[in-house]
Amino acid sequence: MSSVNETSGTELTPPIERIPAAERREQILAAASVVFGERGYSGATTDQVARAAGISQPYVVRMFGTKENLFLEVLARALDRLITGFRQIIAEPRERGDDEIELLSARLGAAYVDLIEDRGILLSLMQAFISGHNPVIGAKARAGFLEIYRMMRDEAGFPPEEIRGFLAEGMLFNTLLAIRLPDVYDDDEAAAELMRCAFRGKLDVVLSATAAAPAEHAGTQTPQQ
Amino acid sequence: MSSVNETSGTELTPPIERIPAAERREQILAAASVVFGERGYSGATTDQVARAAGISQPYVVRMFGTKENLFLEVLARALDRLITGFRQIIAEPRERGDDEIELLSARLGAAYVDLIEDRGILLSLMQAFISGHNPVIGAKARAGFLEIYRMMRDEAGFPPEEIRGFLAEGMLFNTLLAIRLPDVYDDDEAAAELMRCAFRGKLDVVLSATAAAPAEHAGTQTPQQ
DNA sequence: GTCTATATAGGGATAGAC
DNA sequence: GTCTATCCCTATATAGAC
Numbered sequence: 001m002s003s004v005n006e007t008s009g010t011e012l013t014p015p016i017e018r019i020p021a022a023e024r025r026e027q028i029l030a031a032a033s034v035v036f037g038e039r040g041y042s043g044a045t046t047d048q049v050a051r052a053a054g055i056s057q058p059y060v061v062r063m064f065g066t067k068e069n070l071f072l073e074v075l076a077r078a079l080d081r082l083i084t085g086f087r088q089i090i091a092e093p094r095e096r097g098d099d100e101i102e103l104l105s106a107r108l109g110a111a112y113v114d115l116i117e118d119r120g121i122l123l124s125l126m127q128a129f130i131s132g133h134n135p136v137i138g139a140k141a142r143a144g145f146l147e148i149y150r151m152m153r154d155e156a157g158f159p160p161e162e163i164r165g166f167l168a169e170g171m172l173f174n175t176l177l178a179i180r181l182p183d184v185y186d187d188d189e190a191a192a193e194l195m196r197c198a199f200r201g202k203l204d205v206v207l208s209a210t211a212a213a214p215a216e217h218a219g220t221q222t223p224q225q
Numbered sequence: 226m227s228s229v230n231e232t233s234g235t236e237l238t239p240p241i242e243r244i245p246a247a248e249r250r251e252q253i254l255a256a257a258s259v260v261f262g263e264r265g266y267s268g269a270t271t272d273q274v275a276r277a278a279g280i281s282q283p284y285v286v287r288m289f290g291t292k293e294n295l296f297l298e299v300l301a302r303a304l305d306r307l308i309t310g311f312r313q314i315i316a317e318p319r320e321r322g323d324d325e326i327e328l329l330s331a332r333l334g335a336a337y338v339d340l341i342e343d344r345g346i347l348l349s350l351m352q353a354f355i356s357g358h359n360p361v362i363g364a365k366a367r368a369g370f371l372e373i374y375r376m377m378r379d380e381a382g383f384p385p386e387e388i389r390g391f392l393a394e395g396m397l398f399n400t401l402l403a404i405r406l407p408d409v410y411d412d413d414e415a416a417a418e419l420m421r422c423a424f425r426g427k428l429d430v431v432l433s434a435t436a437a438a439p440a441e442h443a444g445t446q447t448p449q450q
Numbered sequence: 451g452t453c454t455a456t457a458t459a460g461g462g463a464t465a466g467a468c
Numbered sequence: 469g470t471c472t473a474t475c476c477c478t479a480t481a482t483a484g485a486c
Contacts, residue, residue, distance in 0.1 A: 016469085016470060016471075017469095017470090018469055018470075019469085020469090021469070024469080024470095038358040039267070039358055040265055040267060040268070040355065040356070041268070042264070042265060042267035042268035043265070043266070043267035043268075043356075043358075045460085045461060045462085046461075046462065046463090047460095047461070047462090055470075055471090056470070056471055056472080057461085057462085057463095058462095058463075058464080058465095058470085058471075058472080058473095059469080059470055059471075061462065061463055061464085062463095062464095062469095062470085063469095065463095066462080066463080067461095067462065067463090126355060126400075127355060129400050129403055129404050130265065130351060130352060130355050130400075130403045130404075131265070131268075131403075132403050132404045132405035133263040133264055133268075133405075134268075138404070138405060141404055142404050142405060142406065142409065142416075145400075145404055145406075146413060146415050146416055146419075149415050149419055150415050153415070153418075160418055160419065160421075160422040161422060163419070163422075164397070164419065164422045164423050165393075167397055167419075168390075168393035168394050168396065168397035169393050171393065171396040171397045171399070171400045172389070172392055172393035172396045172397075174396075175351075175354050175355075175370075175396045178354055178355045178356075178357050179354050179355075179357045179363070179366055179367050179370055180357035180358075180363060180367060181367065181370075184367065188371060190371050190374050190375050190378070191367075191371055193378075193385055194371075194374055194385065194388070194389065194392075196385075197385040197386060197388075197389045198389050241451085241452060241453075242451095242452090243451055243452075244451085245451090246451070249451080249452095270478085270479060270480085271479075271480065271481090272478095272479070272480090280452075280453090281452070281453055281454080282479085282480085282481095283452085283453075283454085283455095283480095283481075283482080283483095284451080284452055284453075286480070286481060286482085287451095287452085287481095287482095288451095290481095291480080291481080292479090292480070292481090
């Protein structure tokens, strides 16, 4: 009963995937978005992020310095996706008219919901918003939220009332996702009714995006939080 | 340089405040609501709760079994305050008419905002909503959210669209609090504008309730998260 | 009813090899 | 570019005295 892997002394080092740092960075950020989105800043561990990214825990820390810094980059990435997406839509040519704002609002709303495809974006954003107590994360989250407000006001020309309604719908959307309403769509009539009302034509998008909790590898599964 | 407190061997045991368990329980729950509301389930420690309640950390655990159980009781308490408050308003006699729903909605909204006085209620609720990933906490949070939905539908007679709007406003309200917008009311014009628009006549209530971060004792201050 | 002391595990971060 | 080994602090929970 000697130690494992002694069969031959001449094997080369195991095939560790070496990929460019920039690419690895994005991999980690994508994985971290999901993990932080689910468990929050404090609830997530750098080890969970590492596993999700398929690398070792120290490497995650090595690449981002600290867990806090990693979270800040996740937040910045999420805000960038959101803001960039919105700016594109705002920049699209559109005819002026009475329902101009409403039309644009609907487009932005649809784009927002579509962000759900990029797993983790919306939830990690929400997790950041809820971390207002943390001086550094809180400040960035606040600044990001206000940037969105200003963009809608100054670039899209929305009146405050309209923005308020839009943001409110967004926060409800985030909350319904965070609370995992889609998980009980089939079992709870109230949940189904609320979701149909809140998601409208995007219901199918939401349901398919939130279905299938990816089981990763069947092997060493972290035994939940 | 002998040890402290040796001046007299005849002093009585230090004045440890002994109060009834039920009362202590409520003290701890109130303190825990604030701490969990600020830092979330994972971000808060039982020691922080204990300090806030003015007792020892092991006593907190002793009384509630586990941190998770403590959080569940905080959540139950918050839901109870909310639901009880709403039920009272719904039960109030009111004349039937076209604007019946809108009037009731406004009253419920005002009551919701007033919950801010009970520090921690709204934020710990929000922290629970965002913890959907945790099997046990998530289940309770989801159930609580749906209970509110059903109450508004079945007891208050709201149509789904109306409930959706109401809940959306509530989630926006929670988010603005969580993100600590009131802290920058004087320094950021966009923040001020959004808050005036979102809080309306309740702006003063919100501002005064969120002002003055209580500095506790000036002495041994926990060096932040 | 409440505390002190402490066992014990978990997790962020560092050192250094390859 | 990536890993293994490991340090060390923090935090939950338990034991048991008063």
